[in-house]
Amino acid sequence: MPAEQPPRVPEGSKIKVSALREGTVIDHLVAGTALKVLKILGLDSDRSVTIGLNLESKKMGHKDLIKIERHEVINEEVQKIALVSPNATFSIIRDFHVVQKLSPSLPEMIENLLRCPNPSCVTTDDRVRTKFIVVRTDSLRLRCHYCERTIRKDEIELL
Amino acid sequence: MPVNASDALSLAGRDLISVRDFTRDELIAFLDEAEAFEYYTSPILSGMVMGSLFFEPSTRTNLSFSSAMQRLGGSVLGFADSKVSSTSKGESLADTVRVVENYCDIILLRHPFEGAARLASESTRLPVINAGDGTNQHPTQTLLDLYTIRQKRNALEGLKIAFIGDLKYSRTVHSLIETLSHFDNELFLISPTSLRIPPDFLEELNANGTVYHEDEDFFSIAQDVDVLYSTRIQQERFPDAVEYEKVKNAYRIDRETIEKLGGKATLMHPLPRLNEISMDLDDYPGAAYFDQVRNGVTVRKAVLSLLLGKTRV
């Protein structure tokens, strides 16, 4: 899908975001995935979150970025985010310093996170928890545990 | 019933949901047991009950399983069409299974939704047999096809096997091709362009190193082909009736085509056939489609007794 031209940000200028004292910076998200990522994290409303959409990136062209206060992502969340944005980077911040960097890897099984695109899959009944087996990670292939349909990256849809 | 992986070859208590769940050795164990059942008639399943839940009708599968169960002395209860079941009152599949498990020793499930048998198996302590879940799996069909190939060719390896017809939508073909990838064979995949095998399956064949040839032309098949597996090409797959007529006739197998291909191939079809196989081939010695029906009962006897943990004495 051709992305709409984002508003030009003059070369060298930085978007002003307040520095993060404690929390997580998720960078190098595929442009357009930040809101999905927030949904994956399911954060409660009292946490302050800063989102950068469609930022210019030397490596990626455009990217999204998220700063979350007072929440350190856990491995399970990293794995889930990897599904929508495989090259995302995660920096855990304590007292303004990066104390840990996490890079995503996929779990063997993804439970209750994705919708099966097969309209005659038994999981179209909302009472059934979905489960997907990660078959390949190089060019991502998942298989629905129930209908056994192979799912490609572009078919992935979050619940 | 949850999978017990402690003893790879113990099939007692296991479910039969998908051929994917079984190793090559386990698949062969089913076939070996079936072979032993060819002439075995003792009522070893006497006193056992199969709960047969058909949420969509499938008369042939239903009769075949019932025959297998009853010939081994067991009995059958259940329904052949979901109109009479309480799911039409909105009871969930999981609840239906939890109720029925109190009436029987093994559950047979046919359902229009893909994944239904897997879901059912997670809701009961009893073994569940998938008798077809939508377009996904029908594992006893796959086993009876394997069994028939081995019976007719005395091997499951080193064969040239051609699949002809609708390779896009045929569940039977998909499962058999995937299962054959446990064994070393050369496959010919012959179909009209619009009914080619889906790319995911080719990807799996590539990953397994299976040798295959894809073509539209029937006569691209090697002359010394061992097995011809023909499938129905259904008119509703074609938006244009003229196109359907052309394709239908291009993949019709008659005596002449068999002669052209060397006259020795085993000819298989999951039935019912439309006109893919000419009636004048029914007395051709290689015609195996009615043997498949008989083998279906034999294979289902083996499946029922293995999953129920009843051994021949």
Ligand SMILES: [Zn+2]
């Ligand atoms: Zn599914």
